[in-house]
Amino acid sequence: MKKLHLTIIAFALGITVLGASSSVEKAHKEVREVMADAMAESDLPSVVAIAINSKGHRIEYAYGGVNWGKSDPVKTSSIFRIHSMTKIVTSIAAMQLVEQGKVELDQDLSEFLPEMAKIPIMKENGEFVEPKSAITLRHLLTHTAGFGYPNRTYKLSENFDASEWKYKDFPRQFESGSQFLYGTNTDWAGKLVEKVSGMTLDRYFKKKIFKPLGIKSTYFNVPKKEQKRIVSMGNRGVDGKGDLKEIDGDEVSPSRYPKEKVKNFSGGGGLFSTPSDFTKILQCMLDHGACKGGRILKKETIELMMQNHIGDISLNPEGWHYDPGSCCNFNGIMDKDSKWGLATLIDNTPESYGRKKGALVWGGYLNTYFYIDYKSGIAASIYSQHLPFNHPETISLFEKFSEVFYKNFKK
Numbered sequence: 001m002k003k004l005h006l007t008i009i010a011f012a013l014g015i016t017v018l019g020a021s022s023s024v025e026k027a028h029k030e031v032r033e034v035m036a037d038a039m040a041e042s043d044l045p046s047v048v049a050i051a052i053n054s055k056g057h058r059i060e061y062a063y064g065g066v067n068w069g070k071s072d073p074v075k076t077s078s079i080f081r082i083h084s085m086t087k088i089v090t091s092i093a094a095m096q097l098v099e100q101g102k103v104e105l106d107q108d109l110s111e112f113l114p115e116m117a118k119i120p121i122m123k124e125n126g127e128f129v130e131p132k133s134a135i136t137l138r139h140l141l142t143h144t145a146g147f148g149y150p151n152r153t154y155k156l157s158e159n160f161d162a163s164e165w166k167y168k169d170f171p172r173q174f175e176s177g178s179q180f181l182y183g184t185n186t187d188w189a190g191k192l193v194e195k196v197s198g199m200t201l202d203r204y205f206k207k208k209i210f211k212p213l214g215i216k217s218t219y220f221n222v223p224k225k226e227q228k229r230i231v232s233m234g235n236r237g238v239d240g241k242g243d244l245k246e247i248d249g250d251e252v253s254p255s256r257y258p259k260e261k262v263k264n265f266s267g268g269g270g271l272f273s274t275p276s277d278f279t280k281i282l283q284c285m286l287d288h289g290a291c292k293g294g295r296i297l298k299k300e301t302i303e304l305m306m307q308n309h310i311g312d313i314s315l316n317p318e319g320w321h322y323d324p325g326s327c328c329n330f331n332g333i334m335d336k337d338s339k340w341g342l343a344t345l346i347d348n349t350p351e352s353y354g355r356k357k358g359a360l361v362w363g364g365y366l367n368t369y370f371y372i373d374y375k376s377g378i379a380a381s382i383y384s385q386h387l388p389f390n391h392p393e394t395i396s397l398f399e400k401f402s403e404v405f406y407k408n409f410k411k
Contacts, residue, residue, distance in 0.1 A: 024057060080273060087186040147181070148184070218274070344360040344372075367393075376410050382394060
């Protein structure tokens with residue numbers, strides 16, 4: 001297919017459209033008009049969005065600067081902290097090992113990760129009990145192993161004394177396979193990948209995922225010469241209603257210019273990436289594991305990852321420990337019909353702009369989001385860098401951007 005590559009870039013606005021057809025040109029015009037109106041009412045200093053489909057159509061949108069208030073335009077090659085969007089990459093890595101027969105989905109992982117298996121379950125009164133059920137890879141990838149993010153997705157017992165805690169993670173909250181609790185489960189999956197493969201997660205990603213996909217600017221440690229491409233981040237305060245102020249990292253998100261290299265690679269949220277790079281991952285997933293550099297997963301593996309793997313378990317945790325905290329307000333992202341596959345949320349509520357039931361959906365701490373809608377043959381992502389998570393500014397922009405793409409390119 002012949003490609004039309006049209007770019008409009010000013011400090012405030014950049015749009016790229018690929019695909020030669022009148023529908024693409026029409027979509028380009030609509031995106032430009034819709035997003036210009038939306039950004040005129042928004043206080044976000046920068047945002048990037050990309051949508052693709054299975055027929056090769058692609059629309060990119062970029063607004064603002066890498067450094068807020070300066071004249072260096074943000075691009076699809078700019079570097080964003082993607083936090084929990086790292087989880088889909090770790091899940092791909094783990095499922096590659098499953099395909100190779102090196103680990104099974106329902107295998108007791110104590111052989112590989114004895115330090116994880118020993119972590120006890122904590123009761124409300126602070127008492128610790130030895131787990132009765134083994135932890136499996138399926139539990140880790142579906143967040144049903146009992147690990148959370150302390151003080152962010154759950155609260156610790158008032159009697160818990162961290163100074164005397166000797167384990168590699170905070171206490172588990174329940175028996176594996178009994179409830180859902182979003183947390184460090186995928187970090188443990190990353191440790192499993194390291195143990196089974198004999199490589200660091202950084203090296204494994206580069207060799208087994210990034211190289212086949214042609215990904216060149218996704219890092220756990222951004223090289224010093226590339227750090228100028230990292231987009232500024234900001235915060236509106238805990239309630240999300242304050243003025244957006246630029247900050248240099250927080251207790252969760254790293255400083256823009258780290259003083260030391262990360263050596264403990266977080267499979268749950270450690271990556272920096274570019275919109276262009278991450279879209280290659282989404283394209284490969286949309287194409288059921290196929291990519292220009294070969295196949296990174298079998299089609300049947302992708303189909304397995306798309307299925308509900310938590311049964312009737314609710315994504316709304318129950319019990320004394322549950323507390324969404326400041327980072328993980330999932331209102332509007334999860335609902336009573338949502339389920340979890342082997343990498344992401346399965347959104348069973350259709351969106352008004354056209355996204356179908358069953359789309360794979362997730363995002364990152366600093367308001368980056370993606371979805372893969374297999375029924376429509378569409379995948380899209382949006383990137384901003386501000387707190388708190390799940391803020392309506394970015395969510396609204398993503399919906400408006402998606403609406404134009406679905407209007408012009410749905411099946």
